[in-house]
Amino acid sequence: MERNNRIGSLNSVIRSLDAAAGKAGIKKLKIIICGGLAAIAYGMPERATLDIDAEVDAGFEIIEKIKKNIKFPVEFTSDISRWSMIDIPKGYRERAVLYSSVKTKHIQVFLLSPLDLIISKLRVFRDKDIEDAVFLAKKFRIKKSAIMKAAEEALKTSPASSELLRFKKMVKHFIGLAYS
Template sequence: MSQVDLDRVISLLKEFAHQKKGRLRLILVGALALQYYGMRDRATIDLDAEVSGDLEGLFQFLRAHRIPADLGENISGWSVIAMPSGYRDRAVTLYQDAYLEVKALSPLDLIIAKLRRFTEEDIHDALFVVGKYGIRSDEIVRAAEEAIQNSAKDTALFLFRRNVELFVGKVKEK
């Protein structure tokens, strides 16, 4: 598998959207969002995004170009822990034309997305975003609590809350 970079992906997305002549909207949620936010050395082999438009056609197009993709209409449903309300509205526009709009989760929402999985790599990524954008601990806690309020009751929420506490402790150490 070869590595995927943001410029190549946007170029391919433009090609797809203009071929289809249909509106395509994406919110990047993974390493490509991190590349946009300045973590240029963040390697990835796939595209993780919320998609509004021809999801199946895009998936097949990317596959034909050897880019694995994890695409869905609602990233909030990718985990037991929901995303905070309004994450789509807060997403930051990277590129826009008549057929294509590409956004990245806002820095705070990207942190919450990373804390939902809580791997070592996710923690590292989230700490980068905190440092680069000066996200405060109280903002993280508030967004995490909103995510919990938006989630169905589940024991995973207890673990998420504990992971947020651990992460905030790491933020305060810096």
């Protein structure tokens, strides 16, 4: 029952985004949901989030128009890799999973793929993000080697910084948690 309530809430958030895009005069905007809302969509039990994190296939003016018509906190960007010093592996847009549980008129909603969402969560490494990542790895039976490969790809395209060392440590710690 609670999962149905969370999915119902997720669907109402998507309907609100769709209405906001319509009010802004936007048609067929691609949105890739990441963060806690994506974890909820994938079935993460007992997960709550206070905002929506998403990549929108649009420039600043369109992002601004949509945000004006939304009553809850949103973080939009045209490139989710730029939210961190660690990039999400190339091709994440093509790997995004269509979310078709709610009909929309103005937006097309995708979820960051489970593997890419894990990498995204490991970039932040808060307790709730690690819980999400462990859940995703187990639910989708993502092999340790796939996570290691995706992490290496993320490191290759990320700018040189001390964050790369921290990310490597986080990945190693996560592997110990998820695969022990």
